[in-house]
Amino acid sequence: MRNITYILAASTLLTLFGCATLDRADCLNADWRTLGFEDGVKGRNQSQISQYRQDCAEHGVTPDLNAYRQGHTEGAAQFCTAQNGFRQGMQNNTYQNSCPADLEAAFMSGYRDGQLVYEARSRVDNARSEQRKLGRYIDEHEKDIKQLNEQLVADGLSREQRVNVRDKLAAHNENLGQAKLRHAELTAAIIILQRDFDRVRASMSHY
Structure with missing residues (x-):
């Protein structure tokens, strides 16, 4: 149930943010855990937060790294499966090295x-x-x-x-x-x- 809540919230954030860059309003209103979840479930690397940090610095906002990482881990758990790896590989999508070590082997097996x-x-x-x-x-x-x-x-x-x-x-x-x-x-x-x-x-x- 909690993951469903995050998915819905992430979808709202995706509509607000559009692409993976943030403006002033985005930075001020960001739910970093939800944004991390969205990036994780989309297969984006955790390094994406560096872009957010850069976007928000000029607005005096510092991303909550711990909340972002927690959300990213939860999202990555849904992305980094053998079944999804198979889908990603079959579509020839680029893997962004976003899976944690304990999930990467299964994902990469499906991806190959x-x-x-x-x-x-x-x-x-x-x-x-x-x-x-x-x-x-x-x-x-x-x-x-x-x-x-x-x-x-x-x-x-x-x-x-x-x-x-x-x-x-x-x-x-x-x-x-x-x-x-x-x-x-x-x-x-x-x-x-x-x-x-x-x-x-x-x-x-x-x-």
Whole structure:
């Protein structure tokens, strides 16, 4: 129940403070324990209080370090779990070394597993992205080839112009052939990469 109260209060503070800097009103009204909890549950390092100290110094306010640390510890206990580490890693979020020593091992175990899923998914996404770009490239080249073929049979071209069109056609056909070959390779690769992603994700079903 107490943690729920802190979460609600922290949400209010987040609305008031916006980003992790404080103005005069924030400094004067800050609940340092709640603010520490908010930073802890967001995965921010305790060193964040140095920014608050700097923000509030010009307003004659000194942060309550003990209250902040107490709140941060309570928030970190919710952030620094294996399950949340997995989520953070899977989203490729940067870990800010915010977990206490007794919780960090479990968090990092989940984080590394989450990054394995992220990397496997990224390989699939990157291959699909390249394939989509190649698809557009192929479409454009096929349109260009069609236009060049129409030019080649058109009346009024000089011998030199026809040779120029043939050269362009040869270059376009060569590029098109290479693009289609790469597109086919990616199709096969995506099947394998997708299977690898499915296997990695399935192996993490305990999270």
